[in-house]
Amino acid sequence: MAQEPGPEKLKIVFMGTPEFAAVILERLLQWDGGEVLAAYTQPDRPCGRGLACKPSPVKELALTRGVEVRQPLNFKDPADVEALRALSPDILAVAAYGLILPQNVLDIPRLMPVNVHASLLPKYRGAAPIQRCLLDGEGVTGITIMRMEAGLDSGPILLQRALRLNEDEHAGQVHDQLAAMGADLLVEALERLSQGRLLAMPQDASRATYAPKLSKDEGLIDWNRPAREVHNRIRAMHPWPGAFFSWTPEGKKPLRLTVSPGKIGPEPEHRAEPGTILGERDGNLAIQTADRLYLTPGVRPEGKKLLTAQAFACGYLKPVC
DSSP states (O other), rough: OOOOOOOOOOOEEEEEHHHHHHHHHHHHOOOOTTEEEEEOOOOEEEEETTTEOOHHHHHHHHHHHTEEEEOOOSSSSOOOOOOOOTTOEEEEEHHHHHOOOHHHHHSSSSSSEEEEEESSSTTTTTSSSSHHHHHHSSSEEEEEEEEOSSSSSOOEEEEEEEEETTTTOHHHHHHHHHHHHHHHHHHHHHHHHHHOOOOOOOOOOOOBBBOOOEEEEEBBTTTTHHHHHHHHHHHHHHTTTTTEEEEEOOTTTTTTEEHHHHOOOOHHHHHOOOTTTTEEEEHHHHHHHEEEEEEEEEEEEETTEEHHHHHIIIIIOSSSO
């Protein structure tokens, strides 16, 4: 007796650029219900001191897995739009692509364009939802799968899943958890779509907040703020752009120090000027904030490697260690 054919695989065009997107692409490539026709990613960008062009994590993964890679500058050239249309995708799956897609691109997939966004929309629409939610001291974030439209992260919600945050987690750790969660939730959404069980819920625009792209100068630490605010800034800015401040060793020029995420310490017995490094305490450097100590496991002087609290104390706080 002939075996009946299974359901047809969804034809997917993936669009993404950084490591967050590469995690999601890897999960799509493992999913039996879909076939990734091509991976769109940002053009290679110059980086490093030699300004050599480096491929994105999505490009590197796609090439190793035999997936066609396309890197249009944007979709202003009609030829790029037609080249995408010629693939006849059922789905555009987008995650941290780095381009605003015009309506004529969003209209191409037979079923819909979907986006993986690292927040519980409508909160934190925009480019830096993970960092902004940590900066605000949020206790919960999550993943939203949404149907894309021309507005900024404003499309109907298809699925959401929450993630409770530990108060000491930094942006890099939250990024990795949300990438894995987003990959699984996207596959779940596509499975529901193929079964006709996917519902769309409009966003409440009155509750929308925005998460604009980070700038390097936002890493500047104001030690005159309470320890909780200082801690949230340091963990939000790690690993990029890094939280930093200017510290002047006795008798020397000011030194820029990038601070590793640590934890809030106790109130000091004797309060010093905010920003004063008070020495090593239980394997951490103690730095005075407006109200409590901040305990960091290490700092990185500009142009040098990361130093543990003990190494920094020996090299910068004591004549002889």
